[in-house]
Structures are given as structure tokens and as C-alpha cells.
Amino acid sequence: MLKIDAERLWASLMDMARVGATARGGSRRLALSEEDRHGRELFEGWCRDAGLGLRRDAVGNLFARRAGEDDGLDPVVMGSHLDTQPEGGRFDGVYGVLAGLEVLRSLNDRGICTRRPLEVAVWTNEEGARFTPAMLGSAAFTGAMALDAALNARDAEGISVGEALRALGWQGDLPLGRRLDAYFEAHIEQGPILEDNAVDVGVVTGGQAIRWLDVRVGGQAAHAGTTPMPLRHDALFGAAEMIQALEALAQRFAPHGLVTVGQLAIAKSSRNTIAGQVDFTIDLRHHQDEVIGAMEQEARALLEAIAARRGLALEAGLHWLSPATPFDADCVGHVREAVRALGYSHQDIVSGAGHDAIHLARSCPTAMVFIPCVGGLSHNEAEDVIPAHAAQGADVLLNAVLARAGRID
Amino acid sequence: MLKIDAERLWASLMDMARVGATARGGSRRLALSEEDRHGRELFEGWCRDAGLGLRRDAVGNLFARRAGEDDGLDPVVMGSHLDTQPEGGRFDGVYGVLAGLEVLRSLNDRGICTRRPLEVAVWTNEEGARFTPAMLGSAAFTGAMALDAALNARDAEGISVGEALRALGWQGDLPLGRRLDAYFEAHIEQGPILEDNAVDVGVVTGGQAIRWLDVRVGGQAAHAGTTPMPLRHDALFGAAEMIQALEALAQRFAPHGLVTVGQLAIAKSSRNTIAGQVDFTIDLRHHQDEVIGAMEQEARALLEAIAARRGLALEAGLHWLSPATPFDADCVGHVREAVRALGYSHQDIVSGAGHDAIHLARSCPTAMVFIPCVGGLSHNEAEDVIPAHAAQGADVLLNAVLARAGRID
Numbered sequence: 001m002l003k004i005d006a007e008r009l010w011a012s013l014m015d016m017a018r019v020g021a022t023a024r025g026g027s028r029r030l031a032l033s034e035e036d037r038h039g040r041e042l043f044e045g046w047c048r049d050a051g052l053g054l055r056r057d058a059v060g061n062l063f064a065r066r067a068g069e070d071d072g073l074d075p076v077v078m079g080s081h082l083d084t085q086p087e088g089g090r091f092d093g094v095y096g097v098l099a100g101l102e103v104l105r106s107l108n109d110r111g112i113c114t115r116r117p118l119e120v121a122v123w124t125n126e127e128g129a130r131f132t133p134a135m136l137g138s139a140a141f142t143g144a145m146a147l148d149a150a151l152n153a154r155d156a157e158g159i160s161v162g163e164a165l166r167a168l169g170w171q172g173d174l175p176l177g178r179r180l181d182a183y184f185e186a187h188i189e190q191g192p193i194l195e196d197n198a199v200d201v202g203v204v205t206g207g208q209a210i211r212w213l214d215v216r217v218g219g220q221a222a223h224a225g226t227t228p229m230p231l232r233h234d235a236l237f238g239a240a241e242m243i244q245a246l247e248a249l250a251q252r253f254a255p256h257g258l259v260t261v262g263q264l265a266i267a268k269s270s271r272n273t274i275a276g277q278v279d280f281t282i283d284l285r286h287h288q289d290e291v292i293g294a295m296e297q298e299a300r301a302l303l304e305a306i307a308a309r310r311g312l313a314l315e316a317g318l319h320w321l322s323p324a325t326p327f328d329a330d331c332v333g334h335v336r337e338a339v340r341a342l343g344y345s346h347q348d349i350v351s352g353a354g355h356d357a358i359h360l361a362r363s364c365p366t367a368m369v370f371i372p373c374v375g376g377l378s379h380n381e382a383e384d385v386i387p388a389h390a391a392q393g394a395d396v397l398l399n400a401v402l403a404r405a406g407r408i409d
Numbered sequence: 410m411l412k413i414d415a416e417r418l419w420a421s422l423m424d425m426a427r428v429g430a431t432a433r434g435g436s437r438r439l440a441l442s443e444e445d446r447h448g449r450e451l452f453e454g455w456c457r458d459a460g461l462g463l464r465r466d467a468v469g470n471l472f473a474r475r476a477g478e479d480d481g482l483d484p485v486v487m488g489s490h491l492d493t494q495p496e497g498g499r500f501d502g503v504y505g506v507l508a509g510l511e512v513l514r515s516l517n518d519r520g521i522c523t524r525r526p527l528e529v530a531v532w533t534n535e536e537g538a539r540f541t542p543a544m545l546g547s548a549a550f551t552g553a554m555a556l557d558a559a560l561n562a563r564d565a566e567g568i569s570v571g572e573a574l575r576a577l578g579w580q581g582d583l584p585l586g587r588r589l590d591a592y593f594e595a596h597i598e599q600g601p602i603l604e605d606n607a608v609d610v611g612v613v614t615g616g617q618a619i620r621w622l623d624v625r626v627g628g629q630a631a632h633a634g635t636t637p638m639p640l641r642h643d644a645l646f647g648a649a650e651m652i653q654a655l656e657a658l659a660q661r662f663a664p665h666g667l668v669t670v671g672q673l674a675i676a677k678s679s680r681n682t683i684a685g686q687v688d689f690t691i692d693l694r695h696h697q698d699e700v701i702g703a704m705e706q707e708a709r710a711l712l713e714a715i716a717a718r719r720g721l722a723l724e725a726g727l728h729w730l731s732p733a734t735p736f737d738a739d740c741v742g743h744v745r746e747a748v749r750a751l752g753y754s755h756q757d758i759v760s761g762a763g764h765d766a767i768h769l770a771r772s773c774p775t776a777m778v779f780i781p782c783v784g785g786l787s788h789n790e791a792e793d794v795i796p797a798h799a800a801q802g803a804d805v806l807l808n809a810v811l812a813r814a815g816r817i818d
Binding site: 119121171178189190191192193196208209212222223224225226227228229230231234237239240241243244247250251254255259260261262263264265266268270271272273274277281283334351352376378 | 484602632633637643645660679682
């Protein structure tokens, strides 16, 4: 089986990490910032050295292209993003872009042609740290977000994506929504599962369904010193019981059901005032739409039962939902065959985080390759990867893409 | 039994309520503000009409005096405060001051002398809404707070109590800490107990002990979508279990043990991030020091057990404590005898809120008389009192004070 050049890949990762390097070992390249420009220029230089063509679309998504034997066919695209969180790590996104570049460099080394053209995509503003929403570039590319809306997204200082793109000269003429034959994204897992299971490569079968609920519990604010316990309508005691019940709900949907209460606020809170109103969020996840529907129903029923028993008011609204995103069976099959042929330990895994691939999966056959990250840590300057895993993931990407694009020796 | 003039008392309460009246039926007379000045001027006019002498001390506490037969004896003092919350009610504090005035007016009406002099005190800045701490005037009077510290307390705009007092010309020469024979304070209950029990008058036996704890629960922030439930260290799930256990703790110390969690915050909270750190407060109350000690020990033990089982870090610090304040048996006895002789329904009750009387009780024999407030509501523009209760409480005050001061016909 073909393998990429592990040392060259690692060297490129380390070179890119120096662009916007932070004091504690991470990288800071906010989307469309000076640092993002420097990062892309470094990447573009490598692409030119590799003989790749470079084009952009209207939201600044960048595509580095290696011609195919039958160059009129739709391309097989690899990629991810080079922008980072404000205190981001060295691998989130960067790995997928540079693994894609390394695949093309390795094909160059061996003089291997493919029937279909190959591209490496650098999607704009994946992190959502400077401009919301996250994954803006791939959303605009696939039509999940209108171009106007994408260009009008503004950062905290009021600068729009469109203004920032014009200042950088990054708006190109490659059409949004053009047909891709397939999309493969390599990425760090951003969770602890692969490391915990001592597995080298994750074969990603799709993205989770997500449902976000907003809960408001209404009680009666009153004086902590003068109100007997039986006369209280304490919204926080009610919320605490609800949160306990939500934790138990997750256990009933183990192992794939996830429940998180990430935000909670007591209105007009004071140390010696009984909580009159509590707002909290619920994040439900499962990779099957029908199961997450059942989770939401059970969650609503338990919240209502607790509120009714305690004489509390309850509002529970659906804030947002994202359906499950199963990846393409053929593309996932190519990844699985590659990892098996290479003999790397592997497991199927569902993507828990959002990725550009989630958008792409709704417009072309898509798959992802996960590699472990140390301690499951991501969005953190201490984000780290074992070099052998970086190489293994790229080996899998190389062979899966070759299978899809058609190798011509 | 002597009774006060119920209509005159109510008319004075309604006249005072018009000073700083708010749109929704409450009053706004922040301490040492123009409205507070107008309120005191109204009161002072009534006092002059009643032939009372007026003097102030160094923190602006105002004393209206009716001479005793033996005027060199220490005075029996009634009182409370005229300042209000920003959106305060018409009775909190005001009732105790005007009930005291009504006692003196009623004695005048009947030409009744007392052996000891009688005074009505108006304590400065009881609410703590403009200057902290609350009960500043009575704290300075009793030595619980140094005079310099009281005068240097500053409002949100940087104006000190001393500056505000000088601008008002309210600093007098009556010595702080002079000896009082006894202190009686009538007040609305600010809780629902008397109303719930359909009782007219509360015989207050003392103030609760209070202990405030600050709890920090440390877990591990992580991605809500990528972290399996068994690998989480969710600080909020831990806190929710702790809060549930604290609610159960209150039941074990029923009916006098009170437990409130009034504030809770998730550090760096985000809808899709597992809570890495949760801070919350605990307010424990009981009228017996030894019992509140046991409550604190049990609370600490259950927090530690839950944290240990879940692998969470725990810090629980004592933020502040106030010991129980039993009132003087003789003074409480005068109140109880008065209410019995008057034939009003009554019950013993512990003061759950802070009052000037709590400070006074540490320097002279003290008692309080509570009357019900509608719905237990206080610190609210809708605060209300049934006129018959206002009269009954003042009747009790009159007869208790007469018993203490010595009636001479």
C-alpha cells in the first residue's frame, strides 16, 4: 500500500503552527485576519512548488488543483480549514488541509496520475470565532447559507466578511456550488474516544443529530430568611432536579445519547433571595434522528412532571436542530478498505463536532477520517497529535482518494 | 387596655408613602437622598407638633424624645427606618417609626406620663440599597461598625455617607453608643408565616443564625458533541446533585432550618461545552447556633461525598456568619403580655430578615413586634398591610413600652 511522507507532513504542520504561534504552544489565525493571510500564503507557496493550480470562489474558499487524466470530470476534493480559535491548537483543520496537500505531493513523488482531478480545499471561517456562523465558507459553497448573508456576517468590530475578503483580494471566480465527485476530510477527533480505545484511525460514518432546547423554570422569588421551606417555589431546586433527571436520561440512551446543560442563569440572583426564575440550555445528541426524537420527548415529559409536582411554571422551546448526517456508503467504504489494507487499528465513529464535511455531505458523497488527539483536547493551545497518527490518517486519505479518483500508472 | 388611634396611624403611613411615591404604589427614598430628607422633614414636623425634642448623632440617626418623669434615666426607645429600597414598599421600616410616633401621640392624648423618657429612633441607611452595609446607622450606634468606616461607605457614584450627611446638615452631637434602657421595634414580617397561620401579631423571640458558604465545583470543560458520557466530569451535573441533597438537608432540619442557593454561575459557559467549573452560594439559617453548626457540617459532608464519587474538585469556604440573636426575655415578655391582654391572636416567631433591632440586641434589652404583610411580600412596590394589623401591632407596642418605661398617671 502507498504511504505518504510522514516527515514532510509533520514538518509542514510545524511550519504552519509558527504562523500566529501563541506563547503556550498554540496558534491564533482568526478568519480573514493578517495571520490567516500569512497562513494561506505559506500554503499557496507549497502548492505552487507542487505544481498545483490555485483558484478561489466568492467567499474566499481556496482550491488547489492537480489535474486528472480526464480533467473534465468532477474533482475528488480533500480539505478542511486553516483558520483557528483565538487560542487555538496546531491541528484542528490544519491537519486536514496539509494531509490533503501531502497526498498530492506523494502522488507527484511517484508520478501517479488519477483519472479524476484532485483538489485540496481551504474553507473560509470554519471556526466561527471571528464571524458567525461557524463553517460559513462551506455553507455558502453548498447553498446552506445564501452568499449575501455570508458576505454580510460581521465581526465584533462591525467588519463584514465581504469587506475583509475585498481587503485581502480573496474573492475569486470559481463558481459556488459547482459539482464535486466526492469530498474527503481528515481531522483530529476532538474527543477522547479513539485514544481511550487505543485506536489509530476512526472511520467516520456520519454526523450526529443535535437538538438544542431553551428551558425557563418559573418560581417565586422570596426572602431566604423569612420564607418557610414548604411555602417556597424555588426555581433552582426545581432546575436541579430536572438536570439530575436529564443526566439519568442520558444513561437510558447510552452509549450514543449525549446530554449537556452548558448554560444556566438565575434571574436577578442574590445570595439571600430564593431563585424566582432559572433559564438553562439542553444540548441533546444522537446519531439517529428517530432516537433523538425520543430523547427530546422524554426530556420534555420529565421536565413537565417535575415542574407540575413542584408548582413551577415551565417553558421548553426548541432553539435549533440539526438532523443526523449519514456519510456516503461508497466513500466510507473506501476509507474502511484503505485502513484495513494498511493494517491500522480502527473503529467506526460518529462525528460529534461540526465540520465542513457535514455541509458537503448534503451536496456530494462525503466521508471523513479521524485521528486521535492527545487527551481528547481541542480548541485549546495544548491540542496535540502523535506524529505516527498524523501519518496514518494521511495514508488512509491517500488510498481512499486514489480508489475514488481512479489510479492510472 | 390602652389603644392607639388607628386612623391617625394609617393616615400618617399614607402621608409618608407619598414622599417618593412610585408609579406602581410603592415608595423610593434611598438613604440620605432628597426623598429621604423630605420624608424625615415630614416626620420632624409631626414630632414638633407632638412636642417632642429632636436630636441626631454622628451618623444622622434621629431621635425624637418625650421626657420622662425621671428624665435622667436611660430612655426606652422605639424605632426603625424611613429609607427604602429603590422600588420599595410603603411599610418596611416606616411602620416601626410611625407606630412609635403614634405611641407617643396616644400618650399625649391621654396625658399619660412615663417614669423613663421615651424616644423614637430613625436609623440611617437601614436598607443598604444606596450605601453598604445595610443597617449602617444602628451598626455605628452600637459599635458593630467603626464610625470612620460608616462615614466612608460610598454609593455607586462615589459619594460617602459623611459627605451626604454634611450636605444634609444631619450630623448631630448626641453620643453614639449612649445607654438605652430598652429597644422595641415594630415591623412588618416580610414573610408569609403570620398570614399563612391567620395570626395578627408575631412575638419575635430573636434573630436567626446565618451562615453563608461559597462552593466551587471543579470538573473538566469538554466538547458536548465529542465526549462520551462516562468520560465526563461535568461540574454542573455534580452541582445539581449537591443542590438536590441540600434541599433534602433542609427537610431533615424542618421546620426551622432554611437552605437557599441564591446564586450559581458556570465559568466560561457555552451551550455546547460541558461545565468545567460551577460556583454557587449556600445560605443556611436556623435560630439555634448549635443546630446551624450541625447543618453546616452535614452540608459539607454531603458536598464532599458527591464530589468524591464523581471525581470533582470541591472548595467550600465560609463566606460570612452571623450568630443567633436571642431577644431579651423581659422585653419579649412585655410584648407577650401586651398581646395577650389585648386579646389579639399571636404566635412566637423568629426574625428571618436583618433589622436594626438585631444590632441593638447586642447592646441593650431588645424585642420586636411583627405584623403580617399581604402575601408575605416585601422589598416590592406592592408591599401591603391590612390597616387593622397596623393598629394592633402599635397597640402591642404601646402597652409593652408602657410596661417597660413605667406608667405614671
